[in-house]
Structures are given as structure tokens and as C-alpha cells.
Amino acid sequence: MHNFINIKPEHKNIYKQRWQHLADSLPDSSLILVGSGDNIYRNSDVDYPFRASSNFYYLTGFTEPNAVLCLVKKQEVVYSILFALPKNEAQEIWHGIRCGYENAGKYLGADITYSIDDIHQIMPKLLAQISNCVIEFNAFYDNKKLWRDILFEWFEPLKSMQRTGHKLPQNIINLHEHISELRLFKDDYEQEIMLEAGKISSLGHIKAMQTSKAGIQEDYLEAELIHTFKQNKAQSIAYNSIVATGENTCILHHRAGQSILKDGDLCLIDAGCELDGYSSDITRTFPINGKFSKEQAEIYNWVVAAQQAAIDIAKPGITFEQIHTTALDILVYGMLESGLLDKKKYGTVENAIESGAYQQFYMHRTSHWLGLDVHDVGRYKQEKLNETNQNKSLEFIFNPQDNLQASLLNLAGKKTSIILQKGMALTVEPAIYIRANLNADSKYWNIGIRIEDDIIISHQGNHILTRDVPVDIKSIEEIMCSCS
Ligand SMILES: [Mn+2]
The missing domain is CATH 3.40.350.10 (Creatinase/prolidase N-terminal domain)
Known part of the structure; x- marks a missing residue:
């Protein structure tokens, strides 16, 4: 057959x-x-x-x-x-x-x-x-x-x-x-496949961590990922694998290439398989030599904390936006604590967020829908509840002075973030990227950390699909030293 x-x-x-x-x-x-x-x-x-x-x-x-x-x-x-x-x-x-x-x-x-x-x-x-x-x-x-x-x-x-x-x-x-x-709503049949896809992708990430060593190319780890996905019956990758080492960890969509892994650097892998049409999407960041440095561990733990807080609140009735703001609060708190953002200048998390200064270290959103497409279809906004459009004049529809982009943004602003419901599947992927030469202590340079898991909203909370590969430092270091 x-x-x-x-x-x-x-x-x-x-x-x-x-x-x-x-x-x-x-x-x-x-x-x-x-x-x-x-x-x-x-x-x-x-x-x-x-x-x-x-x-x-x-x-x-x-x-x-x-x-x-x-x-x-x-x-x-x-x-x-x-x-x-x-x-x-x-x-x-x-x-x-x-x-x-x-x-x-x-x-x-x-x-x-x-x-x-x-x-x-x-x-x-x-x-x-x-x-x-x-x-x-x-x-x-x-x-x-x-x-x-x-x-x-x-x-x-x-x-x-x-x-x-x-x-x-x-x-x-x-x-x-x-x-x-x-x-947008995954039925039991789809959820079953997505869970299996998450397990297979987890195996690929574990294999890559165990294979990691100084001297090999990013491509080498990409091959390990694909090898593991296909051996476990996934038909394809869900998207081109990101394997980024050293300064490449700060490039959001760096395709695996010929860069050589170096002792003391981090490696960021964002990769997932496609199983029976359904995507999984996992990101892990680990030290190439198997042991996080003090600075790497410090930043890493802020990202873990942000992700955990965001996952903890994900349940029916919470808005999509709240996942992001929950993670962002902790990321920005971490930026202030570590001195990436000047506490004297910004004072509070609220002020630092208001200023937008955090965007030099975290410039994307925390989640996207997941399903048949890795960036799956579905609304992120919905009509504001209990609000009728009072002003029906042409100015309400558009301002002739605005360019198209501004007009579209204006329209989007009239809606509110969608409320999570049972069966919705999304990623949770906070990050901190510290490029060299940014206005930050050089001991943090080239630390780019993103951690991403896939969740499905359940009756009262959510299920994590991708935790066969752990996120905490101790477990990752154990995985990495258990291979040799
Ligand atoms: Mn993603």
C-alpha cells in the first residue's frame, strides 16, 4: 500500500x-x-x-x-x-x-x-x-x-x-x-499526531545535544536532526532547521551552515519534524562543551523563567497577548537585574517596557499558532466585546493621510487579542539576544538564547507536547555528558 x-x-x-x-x-x-x-x-x-x-x-x-x-x-x-x-x-x-x-x-x-x-x-x-x-x-x-x-x-x-x-x-x-x-481548533485526532511529532522532534534535539562538540559544523548537527526525524517515521522537516553557533545565535532565522562550533560558545537549534502533515517547533540552546558558563546560565535562567510563567498561565479565558506580556515582564526584569538595561535609567519593568528599550534584546513575539503549518492559520485578534462602532464616518474607516501600513495598523488596533480556547495549539518561545557591540557588558556578547515549546490548550490548562527534551540547565548538562 x-x-x-x-x-x-x-x-x-x-x-x-x-x-x-x-x-x-x-x-x-x-x-x-x-x-x-x-x-x-x-x-x-x-x-x-x-x-x-x-x-x-x-x-x-x-x-x-x-x-x-x-x-x-x-x-x-x-x-x-x-x-x-x-x-x-x-x-x-x-x-x-x-x-x-x-x-x-x-x-x-x-x-x-x-x-x-x-x-x-x-x-x-x-x-x-x-x-x-x-x-x-x-x-x-x-x-x-x-x-x-x-x-x-x-x-x-x-x-x-x-x-x-x-x-x-x-x-x-x-x-x-x-x-x-x-x-484553529485541533480535534483529538490532530492532537494525537501533534503529540507524536513533538516526541520525535524532542529525540532529534537530544541527539543533537549529545553530538555537539567543538570542531564540527552546524550542518553536521542539522544532519543529526533530520536523521533522527526520518528514522522515527516523520516524513519531513516542518521548516528549514536553524542551527546557530556563537554570534549566529543572535540571528533569529540563521540557517544551518558551515560555521564551526567552538568551545565556550552556545548553540541554538530551532528545528522540528513534520509528521502526517503536522508541524512541531522546538528551540533549545545549549553550551557546545556541555557546561553553561556563569553568564550563559544567568541569561538562560531568565528565559526559562519567562517561558515557564507564560506556560503556567496558558488556559481557556486568557488572551493570546497575556502569554506574551507575562513572558516579557520576566525577560525585562532579567534585563534590569543583569544590567543589560540600566536600572537607574529605567527603574521599573513597566518603564523599561514603555520605553521599548528591551527590543534591542528581544524583538519578536512570544507565540504563534501551530498545526499543519508551522506558522499556522488563525486569527490573533477578535472584535472588542461590548463595543459598538459609534462613529460611522469615513474618517473612522481610514485617514487619507496614512500610508497603507499605517491604515492597516489602525484597523488592527480596533480589535483585541483573541481569547484562548480548548484545542488551540501554540508555541511559547521567549528569548534574549545579546549581539556584540550592543550597549551591554562584553561578558554577555554573543549570547543568544531562545527556548521554545509547543502547547495545546486543554479544558482547564494546557498540555506541553515537547518536553521529552528538557529545558532546565541540570538536565541539559546531564544529557550532554551522558553521551561520551
Ligand atoms: Mn516557532
């Missing part, structure tokens, strides 16, 4: 439920289109590993390229039509076995299945019968055209129908917000 489609008998109805939930969020007479995507070439005849689009995969579990799911909601009934590649012996000898559209439709329980080759003939006929088209505005249909372009091509043959009193579809709706809202 080939890994065409991720449907196990016990999960047979999961995708159908998702179709129904998606349809429930849309008006009647809607046609929803979502595609898996196309192969993309890296150079000459070399393609990138294919990975189905997250939205398509969420609705089908099907992993082949050039497939399209079409859901039609008509008189409150949801019909499903799957388009996929046909069997083709010559192509399969070269490129691998295909599922075939008939089989794919059967596995998935689609009402009708067609070859993808027929989609251009069939879609205009379907579009003639509905009022609302639901597509991803910014997604590509194949490696040349966007969905919105292909949709208007399918409208072309329908033009003449208008003379006979037929209406073309009247509305085009962006699928993004509807499906993002569903994907």
Missing part, C-alpha cells in the same frame, strides 16, 4: 465532518474549490519534494499533486467531487505509482470522481448552477496560474447564458477565513 491518502478506517469520517463544518459556515448554493497544488521545480529536471497544500490536506488527507476537491452546498446538502490524476503506466514507471482518481474517490467517500484532465470541461457546468464560489484568493491552481485566474477562465463559456436570464455566480468568497477558523 502506498502512502497516497491518510485515511485509516477509524478516521474515515473525519474528513466528511470537516466538509460539513466548512459548508455550515457558508451560504447555501456555494461551490468550494481547494487544490493540492503542483510540482515545483528547483532547477532543470529537479523538483522540490511535493507537499499537498495544507487546506487540501486538511479536507482530504490526500497527498498527491494535481488534485482538486470540490464541495457543492445546495439546499443544505453537501455533495463532494474529487478530481485527481488518472492511472498512467508510462508516467508511473518514471515518477511513482499514482492512486488513480477512482481509487482516491473511493478511499475518501467522494460522491463523484473525475480525472483532473476533465476539470476544465466540468467546472463551467457546475458553476452555472450556483451563486457563490469559494476559493483561496492567493493560492495557486498549478505552478502557473492562481485560482482566481482559473476561475474567471471557467466563467468565460457562461457569458452567453446571461442573455437567457441565467445568472453567473454572484459572489466570490475567500475560503481562507472559513477554513482557518476550523483549523
